Amino acid sequence: MDFVKKHLPDPFYQEEDKRISLRNKIFRETVVNILIHREFINPYPAKMIIEENFVLFENASKPHGFGKLTPESFSPFPKNPNIAKIFREIGLAEEMGSGVRNLFKYSKIYSGFEPEIEEGDIFKVVIRVPIKKENIPQVPPQDTPQAEELSKREIAILDFCKIPRSADEIGKFINIKDRKHLRNSILKPLLEKKLLKLTIPDKPNSPKQKYLYEGKAFITPHTSPQVSPQATPQATPQDTPQAEKLSEREMAILDFCKIPRSADEIGKFINIKDRKHLRNSILKPLLEKKLLKLTIPDKPTSSKQKYLSALKEIKNNE
Template identity: 30%
Template sequence: MLPCELETLVDDIVHLRCESQHIELKRSQTEAPKRLYDTLSSFSNQKDGGIIIFGVYEHNNYSITGVDDPQAVQQQVNNQAKQMVPIVRPVFTVAEIDGKEVVSAEIAECPIMEKPCYYAGAGRLKGSYIRVGDSDEPMTEYEVYSFEAFRQNIQDEKFPALNATMDDLSSDRLTEYMLKIKRFKENLSQLSLEKVLRLQGITVNGVPTVAGLMLFGEYPQAFFPQLSITAMVIAGNMYSDISQNDERFVDNKRIEGTIIQMYESAMKFISRNTRQATIINENGERNDRPEYPLKAVRELVLNALIHRDYSIHTINSPIRILLFNNRLEIENPGGLYGRITIDELGKMSADTRNPFIAGALEVLVETENRFSGIPTIYAEMEKAHLLPPVFESQRGVFRATLYNQGSLSMNPDAANDSESSIMKKILSFCSEPRSKDEIAKHIGLSSVYYITARYLHPLLESAQLRMTLPDRPKSKHQRYVAAQSRI
């Protein structure tokens, strides 16, 4: 970073009066804080790293206090960075602002094969942090494990199932599998059943694995009760909404069985609880169009079952399917796996958490677009003239959301009482500049994309809300403030 760039960044921070996902402020007028380990760790563990700025005091209206000895601050920060594993290498910049010296330390993202970056003095489990908004939070044991599982290529799907025997696998399903193996994998078709099952991760030393039971078990939930799906139809657009009959769930079902059985039952549940629109084309022909594109839903359900985490850390967490009035949400335990990020979904090849389950289903599930994944979902939503899908990965949970036709109406004048109430709540909250994440948390909705499209855009268009950086609408420092408020 050049000194002039640091000056511009500090000007933005003082103007917005806030830290952010990638910015941490320290007063540090006489010396660097004794404890920077949490921030060094969290920035090293997040995409694109972060910047620590010394000499700006957030608790005094973001005033520029400067640092008395920039050289000493750099040395103190560097000393702490050397106590991280792997060692952190800050890049320092010094700039004079309002006659005072301000120092920045840029912390680069740690290579994926070396994550998590942690403070050696506390150890990996207690010294690893992750950035959440503008704070540094200790990683959960599962978050630490996720990095180690990828680095060490731990395959939880191949763990032998305790107390399971070959009698717990369905002979009919195994016979069907072998018949399809002969069609799709000729090299395996000449091998014995016992050897195929071992090579395909279905058994280990003659004992069924997690993958084996989930693919071919007679009743997998006898061994893993929570490796299932909970499917719910919510009465409104928010989880807390209640129907006219004082019911929170219009429909509620626990779906069990093998992966294929759960896939089929989930598709039936969604089909039963979604609407069909009748479209008359220009030739007078009648076509029924589902509320959500069938291929997109199919991909999401399959992806959740294939790519969920089957480790001991999440084995008690089911997949969740939530049908709201305006959207479909599918959540699976286990955030994004490996090197890919949310922004890269559908644009590059992703690492596979459960390659044996994925390989078996390529043989067992014959669909037109077998596991074509994210690009198919985007294409199907666009073809149906619906909003693009929204994908989120938050602290060990991956969520995919599809919005229906009702979400395309963005006119605040047509909003119902509930929506009008939410808009008023947003305007009240934005009496001072707020980020999208802060607004989402305040009104209790998880999807920033939905909040932006449904509420922020109409409020901006009606001039009830304004951006703090109107010339840079996509800036990561962007905040929103009620029009009548003064920054």
């Protein structure tokens, strides 16, 4: 926990009349979970990797199920009940199942994003980190005069809309289900400030309408695909000969794949449903350029195959 305190922010938060450390709540819960639920006969090491905008935990597990976990789909299952009992006795664990509920509750307050929890032979948790002001490029007044008034959510929306997005996609991204509230209170102000634009301006109510941001890039907890050269030097021409040919979508995919992602996950991220088109026209060129790599290279068609960005690896090898 001392390592966490040293490297991660802890924004002020108060419940009733008492201050609560969101950072300690979230990361103590996650570390305790790793210790309680670990499959100890598996040699795979437990990991906590702190990146710029997120923290990744990986842990060997004996899965009770497979796939994404949510508070609604989660079913508590004691993998190491004796260890769990000891942690409850010393006050580091509460009732069974409370950990996941607390993780979702406090992560949303901490960074504005819910955690990503995936159960499998390797249990994975991704926790977003709040944006640090020094990491957000200042947009010159002539580009966006209202930039200094933007909230973290608005910055996240603009970064998300570097690829045209529908209102439904934006609503899911920021977890807003009320379409009227989304359009009138969130998207309309960004359109009025000329930060977002309509892809079909002559038909604002078209069912095919999408929203696009063409200004300078922001760094957000969710993505940072189009940041400036000093923020991601590995994407500059001298680091990767093919970088100058990359589209914004390809850059977004590479940033998304800093964590291993399946083809289905990538397809959903860039809104491509045709799996053959996705593999042959989008993923295959990135693999050929050695900008993406397979997690199971000996079995390219494996159902467990995932894709991992190789930009950082390329930079380190040069």
